[in-house]
Amino acid sequence: MSDPRPVLVVNPRAGGGRAGQSFPAMRRTIENALGPIEAVFTERAGHAIELARDAANGGASLIVAVGGDGTFNEVVNGVLAADPARREHVAVGIIGQGTGGDLLRVLGIEHRLDRYIAAIASGRTRKVDVGYARYTKHDGTRGERYFVNILSVGMGGLVDQYVANASRALGGKAAYFGASLRALARSREGRLRTSLSWAGETSEHRIASYMLAVCNGRYFGSGMKVAPMAEIDDGRFEVVSIGGPSKFAFAMTSQKIYQGEHLGKPGVVHLPCDKIFMDLENEDARSVFLIDLDGEPVGVLPLEIEVRPQAITLRC
Numbered sequence: 001m002s003d004p005r006p007v008l009v010v011n012p013r014a015g016g017g018r019a020g021q022s023f024p025a026m027r028r029t030i031e032n033a034l035g036p037i038e039a040v041f042t043e044r045a046g047h048a049i050e051l052a053r054d055a056a057n058g059g060a061s062l063i064v065a066v067g068g069d070g071t072f073n074e075v076v077n078g079v080l081a082a083d084p085a086r087r088e089h090v091a092v093g094i095i096g097q098g099t100g101g102d103l104l105r106v107l108g109i110e111h112r113l114d115r116y117i118a119a120i121a122s123g124r125t126r127k128v129d130v131g132y133a134r135y136t137k138h139d140g141t142r143g144e145r146y147f148v149n150i151l152s153v154g155m156g157g158l159v160d161q162y163v164a165n166a167s168r169a170l171g172g173k174a175a176y177f178g179a180s181l182r183a184l185a186r187s188r189e190g191r192l193r194t195s196l197s198w199a200g201e202t203s204e205h206r207i208a209s210y211m212l213a214v215c216n217g218r219y220f221g222s223g224m225k226v227a228p229m230a231e232i233d234d235g236r237f238e239v240v241s242i243g244g245p246s247k248f249a250f251a252m253t254s255q256k257i258y259q260g261e262h263l264g265k266p267g268v269v270h271l272p273c274d275k276i277f278m279d280l281e282n283e284d285a286r287s288v289f290l291i292d293l294d295g296e297p298v299g300v301l302p303l304e305i306e307v308r309p310q311a312i313t314l315r316c
């Protein structure tokens with residue numbers, strides 16, 4: 001039996017709506033290179049999870065996310081929600097059309113259509129780890145979701161909320177910068193109680209933090225190199241927390257993240273883990289200490305995360 005057609009899951013709203021506008025022209029280029037494809041379009045947030053799950057259960061062996069980091073995250077969650085007998089035969093590709101582009105930085109993919117197509121056509125695959133997170137949703141019920149790149153708590157989640165409301169026309173860095181200033185004004189220090197496992201040993205840590213990131217990949221926040229040592233396929237997460245005596249000190253240290261020069265600075269904690277539980281000791285921070293999961297605001301603490309080594313196959 002010949003290979004089924006690649007399924008492209010397209011988020012027309014990604015990149016401030018540019019993905020929807022450019023897809024018809026892009027489709028001709030893609031089909032010239034790859035042959036006939038099947039394109040399905042998201043109609044709402046979360047829809048790419050269902051579309052990717054259904055495509056995987058329906059026999060697709062290659063599912064390509066056309067959108068930003070959020071769309072890619074949803075496609076990965078859809079594949080991991082598919083029938084276990086099916087999902088191991090599915091590879092996930094990417095055609096980046098987003099605003100921030102952190103996943104592209106993590107995977108070292110240049111933002112050019114010909115490069116995306118060449119990577120997909122090459123047939124090269126790569127297995128990467130994902131994080132499995134269980135948290136509290138904003139409506140108080142428990143939620144669960146996989147992440148591929150970074151889950152952060154604290155300021156990152158607040159920034160997400162402001163970015164989601166900002167004009168995406170501003171573009172990546174400008175949108176994040178404006179959102180970061182507003183988030184900084186509202187943020188509070190979280191006094192975190194964490195239980196962290198690494199290589200069979202569990203340890204308890206109290207960490208005072210404005211932002212703590214559990215990193216599979218290296219970049220978040222549109223180019224901030226928060227975990228320069230992170231490898232996406234090594235079965236381990238890097239926990240990086242940034243605190244400080246004041247918001248001003250935190251903001252100064254945060255500026256160093258773009259170059260990855262924050263590690264070793266006062267108030268910065270770095271620990272490896274393959275599993276982590278965390279909750280807040282100070283209730284006054286709970287409503288502003290938000291979870292950012294691959295760039296999406298999903299909920300609040302308490303939170304548990306564990307690594308699922310090599311759980312997804314990428315075609316990139």
Ligand SMILES: Nc1ncnc2c1ncn2[C@@H]1O[C@H](COP(=O)(O)OP(=O)(O)OP(=O)(O)O)[C@@H](O)[C@H]1O
Pocket residue numbers: 011012013014015016042043044045046047067068069070071072074097098099100101102295296
């Ligand atoms: N048809 C749709 N209408 C409205 N929102 C959608 C639709 N399809 C997907 N979404 C949501 O759009 C959000 C943004 O998508 P995505 O992250 O792919 O693009 P982006 O924000 O431009 O890129 P990046 O996250 O890389 O900056 C996601 O939360 C996703 O769930």
